[in-house]
Amino acid sequence: MSSCVVVGAGMAGLTAAGIMRSRSCKVTILDKGRGVGGRMATRRIGASRFDHGAQFFTVRDARFREAVENWERAGLVAPWFSEDGHVRYRAIGGMNALAKHLAEPLQVRTETKVERVEPAWQVILESGETLQADTLLLTPPAPQSAGLVSSWIDCSGIEFDPCFALLAVLDGPSLVPEPGYMRPESGPIEWLADNTRKGVSQGRPAITIHTRADFTREYFDAPQDLVAQLLFEAAKAWIGSAPAVWQLHRWRYSKPLPVNLPPCLFTAGPAPLAVAGDAFAGGRVEGAFLSGLAAAEELLKGSGRWCAGPGENAAIAACPWLSPFLHRFTENGPKGNREAHFAVRALPARPSRSS
């Protein structure tokens, strides 16, 4: 059985890992966070619950639509509101609950930071431990992936906006109208959501505030009390006076700036390697899903695991939303060897055993 290490348990890594596992790869996901989900993050303060990364997701691609329809049938997601002709979906219980569901059948090691990787493939952890893998998939935000393999993959053209997430428990109901969000036209606040109206929090009113990129850049290293004070002042019309209980989170990598890229980077040699994540297929949950899908496809072809494997039925039973993709893979079949198709520089030779 071939082995694959996936770095990152966000939507891209979880999607790819689920598909690869169903092809009888032994997949281990590593994530430095305390839990899975990456930017699909939900946090508690007392009895209140907050989505503090992605707030919702939209659906444009038919493959993602199939997955979302399966999740909706399973009661994992539901429409929240519609805008610009697109439904905004929320995950029941918070965005992180969907990630936890996807991770359930997978082998995930959290609080496991990857320090660097060496060809074909050795994954060196911060703890000093080294893992071996036949194939490797990197899904951290692209600049962080590049940091793990900087000498031979160039992701330098990819930039992310930063964002503050201010989470606050209010003493009384907010003035955020139904269905529970605001997009101020100017000022530091880009987005303000009432997690209670959204159905994520059952406790006291729970507000998430996200900031515009220019404000975030200016105040990124400022004391958190100052940032919170400025944001509560800007949000006064919807939340009243500053609440006693709040937390500030700094997202250094929030959403990637749009660039024209293939859905993942891939090279077949000296052993299959892919780099995926939202930067490659649109800075959204959907983009991360599609990038993970593309990476799994490339890695399965690169490792000769394209055809159905014996673990497939068990995988579908555990993870029914995968089945349409497995079907499609089987229909398409192998397309032969592919060249590395983007920005992968000459890889260093596999180190000799004695070095």
Ligand SMILES: Cc1cc2nc3c(=O)[nH]c(=O)nc-3n(C[C@H](O)[C@H](O)[C@H](O)COP(=O)(O)OP(=O)(O)OC[C@H]3O[C@@H](n4cnc5c(N)ncnc54)[C@H](O)[C@@H]3O)c2cc1C
């Ligand atoms: C504030 C904010 C608001 C957003 N709003 C929306 C929205 O409304 N709608 C929408 O569609 N999208 C939104 N997004 C974007 C969306 O969250 C992302 O596009 C998507 O979740 C990215 O998934 P991913 O798997 O590519 O990356 P991530 O979710 O970032 O996953 C990467 C994982 O890699 C891990 N990692 C990184 N480095 C290492 C390492 N060295 N070792 C081990 N693990 C590592 C991280 O811990 C992380 O869990 C928002 C994002 C933010 C931050």
